[in-house]
Amino acid sequence: MTLTELRSAVRGSRRNATATSMVTVATIGLAIVATVTIDAFPTASNLRGLCLSVSLIGIIAVGLSFITIAGQVFSLSIPALVALCTIAFASSNYLGVTASVLLTVALGSTVGAIQGVVVGRFEADPIIVTIATAAILVGLGQLWTNGQTVLGTGDNTVLNMNLFGFLPFQTAVFLTVTIALLWLLRQTVFGRQLTLFGLNERAGLLSGYRRTMIVTAAFAISGATTGLAGALLAAQSNQGLLTSGASFGFDAIVAVVVGGVAIAGGIGTPLGAAVGAVFAGLLNNVAALAGLSYEMQLVTEGALILLVVLMSGFLRAKSAR
Amino acid sequence: MINSVTRSTYWGARTLLTWLVAAIAYVACTMAVPGFSTIGNLYALMQIFATLALVSAGLAIVMIAGEFDLSIAATYPLAGLVTVQYADELGLPVSIALGVGLALVIGLINGIATGAVRIASLAVTVATMMLGIGLGYFVTGNNVVTMADYRPGLQLTEPILGALSLQTILQLGLVAVLILIVKRAWWGRFLYAIGSDGNRARSSGLPVSWSVTVAFLVSAGFAGIGGALEGVALATGQPGPNNAYLLQAATAVLVGGVALTGGRGSLVGAVGGALLLAILNNGLSLAGVASATIQLVNGAVLIAVVICDRPLRRLVQRGSDRLVIRDYETTSAATAAEAIHSDGGNT
Numbered sequence: 001m002t003l004t005e006l007r008s009a010v011r012g013s014r015r016n017a018t019a020t021s022m023v024t025v026a027t028i029g030l031a032i033v034a035t036v037t038i039d040a041f042p043t044a045s046n047l048r049g050l051c052l053s054v055s056l057i058g059i060i061a062v063g064l065s066f067i068t069i070a071g072q073v074f075s076l077s078i079p080a081l082v083a084l085c086t087i088a089f090a091s092s093n094y095l096g097v098t099a100s101v102l103l104t105v106a107l108g109s110t111v112g113a114i115q116g117v118v119v120g121r122f123e124a125d126p127i128i129v130t131i132a133t134a135a136i137l138v139g140l141g142q143l144w145t146n147g148q149t150v151l152g153t154g155d156n157t158v159l160n161m162n163l164f165g166f167l168p169f170q171t172a173v174f175l176t177v178t179i180a181l182l183w184l185l186r187q188t189v190f191g192r193q194l195t196l197f198g199l200n201e202r203a204g205l206l207s208g209y210r211r212t213m214i215v216t217a218a219f220a221i222s223g224a225t226t227g228l229a230g231a232l233l234a235a236q237s238n239q240g241l242l243t244s245g246a247s248f249g250f251d252a253i254v255a256v257v258v259g260g261v262a263i264a265g266g267i268g269t270p271l272g273a274a275v276g277a278v279f280a281g282l283l284n285n286v287a288a289l290a291g292l293s294y295e296m297q298l299v300t301e302g303a304l305i306l307l308v309v310l311m312s313g314f315l316r317a318k319s320a321r
Numbered sequence: 322m323i324n325s326v327t328r329s330t331y332w333g334a335r336t337l338l339t340w341l342v343a344a345i346a347y348v349a350c351t352m353a354v355p356g357f358s359t360i361g362n363l364y365a366l367m368q369i370f371a372t373l374a375l376v377s378a379g380l381a382i383v384m385i386a387g388e389f390d391l392s393i394a395a396t397y398p399l400a401g402l403v404t405v406q407y408a409d410e411l412g413l414p415v416s417i418a419l420g421v422g423l424a425l426v427i428g429l430i431n432g433i434a435t436g437a438v439r440i441a442s443l444a445v446t447v448a449t450m451m452l453g454i455g456l457g458y459f460v461t462g463n464n465v466v467t468m469a470d471y472r473p474g475l476q477l478t479e480p481i482l483g484a485l486s487l488q489t490i491l492q493l494g495l496v497a498v499l500i501l502i503v504k505r506a507w508w509g510r511f512l513y514a515i516g517s518d519g520n521r522a523r524s525s526g527l528p529v530s531w532s533v534t535v536a537f538l539v540s541a542g543f544a545g546i547g548g549a550l551e552g553v554a555l556a557t558g559q560p561g562p563n564n565a566y567l568l569q570a571a572t573a574v575l576v577g578g579v580a581l582t583g584g585r586g587s588l589v590g591a592v593g594g595a596l597l598l599a600i601l602n603n604g605l606s607l608a609g610v611a612s613a614t615i616q617l618v619n620g621a622v623l624i625a626v627v628i629c630d631r632p633l634r635r636l637v638q639r640g641s642d643r644l645v646i647r648d649y650e651t652t653s654a655a656t657a658a659e660a661i662h663s664d665g666g667n668t
Contacts, residue, residue: 073441073443073444074443074447076564118624118627118628122627122628122631122632123631124627124628124630124631125389125581125627127389127391127443128571128575128581128623128627129624129627131564131567131568131571131623132568132572132619132620132621132623132624132627133620133624134564134620135564135565135568135616135617135619135620135623136616136617136620136621136624138613138616139613139614139615139616139617139618139620140617142611142612142613142616143611143613143614143617250451253447253451254451257444257448263441263443263444264441293462293463294458294463295455295458295459295461295462295463296459297455298451298454298455298458298459299452299455299456299458299459300455301451301455302448302449302451302452302453302454302455302456303452303455305447305448305451305452306430306445306448306449306451306452308448309434309440309444309445309447309448310434310438310440310445312440313434313438313439313440313445314438
């Protein structure tokens, strides 16, 4: 361990900390400004709606951050997988809530793991593979449902209740998943290996880590959380539809990038992605309350992520110099 | 010497193979699907092929330089939407210029961020893709837009010599010009050099930033022109990402033998890949296969190509390496023998 290595390690963690804490400060600031200036913001119904919209995106983003941290950029098959999982949940709903949630999560992680094997074992490009998978998943879903809405027949009130009277169940799931995955990344050998692998793939391989295993696990985790989000989304209205969850893919990417997870891999935590999701959800909520149209929100979102990507690039170019 | 010969033969063979497979697919479709080789269907096939070839050629340029352009999923529909939206107000030439210009701006952002600032192209183009899709919704106000004057569209797609139209001639002409430029101009050589080893190209003093920026401009411009012409031809447009098109273009380029890692493959191969995909899609839909299944087939083809690509390349690499070693051994044996001879002569 030379001095430069030590210094760069310290600088890496510091940069990550600043990125996440910057977003945290921005989130809190935005919330305060919104509470003071917009009358409709601090109402119970709006806050509940905010919690619900943030939770699903957050669950997906926290899982997606594993793919990004492992150095595999993004998955572009998330919207397709969410849609397929809502259909799977609604179709298997007659088995009972627990069974159908487990089945849906299993489906999600299987699809994720298959992509992981293709990316890991055959060293294929993750973006290309996930685009292709998205096409296959949409095709399968179309053949499965003929484009029709699948209605669930089970009783899903458990998934939509409020814990302790105020905390929506989905938000509780979001918090639990975030903490569990943060522990997985920070405290387990697997998590540390994943981080090193993302930081420097060659060093990871020379240390004897198996590429297939790490990449597959990252994709499987992302698939599982995506499946979970799909199940919760389907439970909201007791139906599965091929067009549901279309915006989740981009929202999750925004959350991960804004949350300080480096696109090159190795830097960032699921907690950062979770904070990013809260920030993005809050921004959308405030924009909607302030009377900005849906189209304008999309443009702001795109401009925001472009800004973050460019800024991180400039910063890295500067620190490399 | 042998090394370079075998490798270039392989990549030449890849191009040839793609065209061969496309020809086989054509014959197979002619035999299996009734009405495939009629002049009416050939016209439809050419319409699909020309647009796909245009977009694929642009993407291939970027991929030869070792980058990737996801934003064509946004620039392609965006140019069409802008063209259709403003055609009645500003007139067709201005609105087409506006649509293609907007695509070029996105390409410029991609190029500068990737070439000059050296940010990973996937990250940049994901961001510009999202921005472009948002702009598409913004321009149209989240509505389906239509053009009142549909006569330019009819003129554009009117059959010439049976199978061609003004649109296809225009698009294939652009592709031909690009192929010529890449073959003849320094810029084409630079792209290959950058794709095979960016750092080495940079240290050799090649204009890397400039070349990459131009590559992204060409890619966005071609996607924009394709989208604008498609918008004029259909006289309608709907906002949203066109992932299916990105998928087809990426598949065409990869099938055509352009490596994702850059520096390898040719535009002619990419055009062959576009032809193969066009035949496949046209044949399947003519045979009455559901569009969902066609999309599924497209995805499966892409996965198969991606999986086969690396082992195939490694095989070729190993083969050529073996040839090099044999070459080296024979020459060194010859020189050793010569040395012994000369030694013998001295003593």
